[in-house]
Every structure is written in C-alpha cells, then in structure tokens.
Amino acid sequence: MTAPEFDEFDHDAHMRETFKLAREATARGDKPFGSVLVRDDTVIMNDSNREITDDDIRRHPELHLAYRSCQEYSADERAAMVMYTSTEPCPMCAGGMVTAGFGRVVYSVGSDELTAFTGVEPTVRSAEILDGVSDVVGPLLNEEGHQIHQEYDW
Numbered sequence: 001m002t003a004p005e006f007d008e009f010d011h012d013a014h015m016r017e018t019f020k021l022a023r024e025a026t027a028r029g030d031k032p033f034g035s036v037l038v039r040d041d042t043v044i045m046n047d048s049n050r051e052i053t054d055d056d057i058r059r060h061p062e063l064h065l066a067y068r069s070c071q072e073y074s075a076d077e078r079a080a081m082v083m084y085t086s087t088e089p090c091p092m093c094a095g096g097m098v099t100a101g102f103g104r105v106v107y108s109v110g111s112d113e114l115t116a117f118t119g120v121e122p123t124v125r126s127a128e129i130l131d132g133v134s135d136v137v138g139p140l141l142n143e144e145g146h147q148i149h150q151e152y153d154w
Contacts (some may be wrong), residue, residue: 033061
C-alpha cells in the first residue's frame, strides 16, 4: 500500500469543519470540541462533543471517532487517515487513538493553551501518548480555534 500524501490534504478546510462541529456542540449545550476523520483528503466521519447532552463522559469526538473507525476499517486503512480536531486530544482520547493507529492527528488549540480557559493543566500531551503511532501536528488555524473557546462560557 502506498503511503498517503498527508501534506497535500486541504488542512484548512478540514480544520474549519471541526470548528463548525465545535460550535454545533456548544449550541446544543455541550463543550466546544469537534473532529473529522479524513481519508484521501475526504471527510469520512465527523463528530462533536456530547458529554453533557448524552450524559456520557466518554463522548469526546476524538474517542468516539476512534471507536467507530476501529469497527468499520482495518488497521491499514486507519493508518491512511488523518484525525483533525478543534482542540488537542486529551489523554483519554489520545489513548483511544493509539489503538486506532491513525497516520496523523492535526489540532488547532493545544491542551497547554486550553489551560487559559479551563484552569486545568494538561498532565501529558497527546504527542507523548501517540509517539511512534501517529504524527501529531499543531497548532493549525490557532487564532480561529481560540475564538471558539473565547466564545464559550468556561
């Protein structure tokens, strides 16, 4: 199987889709997080945070997409995918993504930056958890990502 050309993907368009999903989450009463899963530069799955509305602490979009992708795609197929997410994955989500084995993870707002909004310091960054499994790239469109958190009532 030929390695995908991740650098040729339309990163800005995919990241802006995560922003749309994050805003949809807040509009329904959830926290401002959204993610898309991309294969061959095409979004194949998307999700937004549903912790509050589903009353389920596991309903982070990254973790749910990792779960769904493991149900629907082989390990080789997942290795050819990129997870775009509005905010750097938390340790729980990054742990789930280790099992999924995506080729790359791209985020807008770093977990260290999220501290300014939430007051919670990250215990470990996603790149440490995903080291040797997925390339972690970010921040991308950082100012736009920050705007979503500034609008949210943390």
